[in-house]
Amino acid sequence: MIRTAPEETAGLKQGEGFLSLRGLTRRYGDFVAVDDFNLDVPKGELVAFLGPSGCGKTTSLRMIAGLAPSTSGHIVVNGRDITGVPPYQRDMGLVFQSYALFPHMDIAKNVAFGLEMRKVPKAEAAERVREAIAMVRLTGKEHHRPAQLSGGQQQRVALARALVVRPSILLLDEPLSNLDAKLRDEMRNEIRDIQKRLGITAVFVTHDQMEALTICDKVVVMNHGKLEQMGTPHEIYEHPKTAFVAGFVGRINRLAGKASGGVAEVAGLKVAAPGFNGPVEVMVRPHRVSLSTDGVQADGERHALPGTVTRATFAGDILEYEVEAGGTIMKTEAATRGGEAVLAPGTPVTLSWRPQDTYVYAAS
């Protein structure tokens, strides 16, 4: 069975959003940074905007926050059109990549800033600041300056500052990219926990597909200002709608072929390609490809392709091979089990994978 991109993405239906974008567009002269962006985010969900740099994800976030003007389209929050509303009346919490903590204020004053602007009574504000600082586990650091804290601590202050005002929407702009790998995992879970606990609707901008897949309820993949696909992490990974999504989210092997009459011919294989005619790209993820030395034949269960090992990489928990097959270099990877032999370059092998792991796209 062949899985091409499903027609309808589950979960996100028109009119269901707490945050809705309607035809949101941003042009700089001839350049279209964000093109006709439509989105509905249900209350309490965490949505990731995922894409390479320059794809329009940060511009979209800034338009939602009111920090960048939109050329056309509408932003609706809880049924209220806030398109022309200035940022200070939008009631959103924004966490910056650079944290943007006020360097001339201590931690408590940073966190209290939003409450002060909202003229929250002093006693209540103090209590809420205390709670917010406790929530991000920084009690005792109230009177430190931002520069005295580590990157992770600063990020937590930024989160507390954004959340203490109880915003209707939390916006996070690449909040983890300035942290080291270990801290990143920790902070990711912490942000997710807090978001779930508060039940706050949130938008998380990132260029890191791992981050997007692991943290979010929904992922919106963007490229060149356009929405490529939106769906749950599982949908995005297992059913990439476009060649771009398949290539950007997770690793992929690409084979060039030609389709006619619902079947694509690729390196001697016949792959089902309903609805395709002309040049196509056939893709399969490296870890879905098995490698064997005992000459498996293609049958109805698996596609098989003969090849020769050109490089073997032992990476501890996985074993990677690069195999010359079908006129290109195919990659495979498998978890190590211990004791298996590493094949030497030049070893003839057969690659095989299940038809349902095969994606077919029209060649661009």
Add this chain to the structure above:
Amino acid sequence: MTAIDLPVAGKRPMSPTAVVMLLLLPIAVINAIGFLWPVVNLLRMSFRDSEASGALLETSGLTTWINVLSDSFTLDLITGSIGVSLFITVLTLVCSYPIALYLHRCSGLWRTVLLVLVIAPLLTSAVVRTYGWIAILSDQGLIANALLALGITPPRLMFNLTGVIIGLTEILMPYMILALLSGFGRLDPRFEEAALTLGATPWKTFWRVVVPLTAPGMALGCLLCFVLAISSFVTPKLLGGGRVFLLATEIYDQAIVTLNWPMAAALSIIILVLFGFALALYTRALRRIA
């Protein structure tokens, strides 16, 4: 092994302190010759006795200092000079701040062009620029003619304190703008955006975030402009019309016209002391800000 530790031809490596001292030596010597020595001379001159003719005597005494510190005119001169200089400093700050902020936010070619425009006045001397102001402010000048055309009798715009303030403010603006720009390093637009998203109006954002973050630049600019204003001589001389009495112009009159060098020296020392106060105030302000 660092470069300093490398043994050179059997010599023992110099300690870092010694290297620092050696590198500081040239500027220390230049400072001693170019600043300390003249100041010492000035101080000695202020104690020299002199005759009414202006002739300096070989004897020394406190006469000049007693005259300076007991004469109500000198005291008026000091307070007046401080007042005028402070006023000019504040006016310069107010006029320069928006320009510096705009420049800080510009980028690329446009910023370069504007920066050149700001610095360009520094390439011409204060004398030339002051004469430019004379052309604008005089009774037959641009402003007076424009006012006359509107049927308004023009007020005196120069040869008085007004002219001095206008002229000095413009002349000091490039210094203020450059000082402000140098202190705007901390002003990342993200801070302002953070404040806006936290509910601060642009006005509140300016006062609570932009102003505190640019305070070091303002302090530096104000120090620089105050010192330059209180020691400025050409502009008050040319635009003051003999009606404005400031320390610097009085020093000129005492040294060049009245030939009372001890008095000129004493007044110069007073300006130097005022510089010292300004610097101390600046250091304290900076510590408070940081």
Add this chain to the structure above:
Amino acid sequence: MKTTVQISAAVLALGLMTQAAAAETNLTVMGYSGLFQERYTKAVLEPFMKAHPDIKVTFFPLPSAAAMLGNLRAQKAAPQVDVVMMDISVSKAGTDEGLFTKIDETNVPNSKDLYPAARVEGVAGVGVTFDNLVLLYNTDQVKEAPKSWMDMAEKTYDRKVVIPGVPDIQGLSLVLILNKANGGTDYLKDVSKGIDAMIKIAPNVQTWDPKPEVYAPIVTGQASIGAGWNARAQVNSITSNGKLKATIPAEGTVFQINAISLVANAPNAEAAKVFANYALSPEAQKSFTETMFYAPTNSKAQISDEALARTAVKFMDKAIPVDWIALAKVRDAIGEQWRRRVVPASR
């Protein structure tokens, strides 16, 4: 052998060159920069060097007498300047500090022919030029020559009067003239009558500090009337084709003296005397008067009628005698009255 001859020839040549250099004395004369330097070089220095080919004169220009005094003070131990020409009151300070050698008939013979006013008690130098305060006016704006200094107080001249104020000696001179005219007797004791008169003029004053000098704003018409020195006024009158004119009003005038002094321990003391003698000679005095219209200090100088008309020589009776040396003692007090009473009246 050959080498020795060559060396001897070289030594000989060197010796001759040194002799030639020694024959030319390099005399340094210090004086006012600008117009004074330009005219003095033409009228006096060039003819002098023609007459004395062995003396080369370098003019060392400075903008003010005080700057000259400052230079002489700094060089006291090893003077670089031989002769100096500066205002007599500053030259008094230099005399008191022992910077000058006294000029008399023995070392500078021409000094015997000087007018008595050119010799001032207690000053080592002698007068080389006389100048006097004149009323300046712009001929486009003032059709008839004003008769009185007090014309400057007339309403028509509102913001059109320029006077270099006290402590400049032009303003000081005007106070002295007006003091006498209003019945003041001893200016060393009291100038309040002069100050009172100045207060009447003050509201009309555009500036007390005309720059670069008082003449330019009157020539351009930026101001109509003012007070300044005669010699420069005459030169400006000629160069401006009569836009500026100068007159001595009924109340009279005051003379200013520039003295020529020999610097003590000067490197070229003998040549300095020769030059000073020439500067005071009838021919040099005539030449400079006819070029810049300072009145001559040498009574024997035969000045052309045309030039004489531009000097104050014919108005000696209108001159109010001023003892500049004694005045120095009360200058501060006059300055204080000026600041307290005259300047506020001009605001």
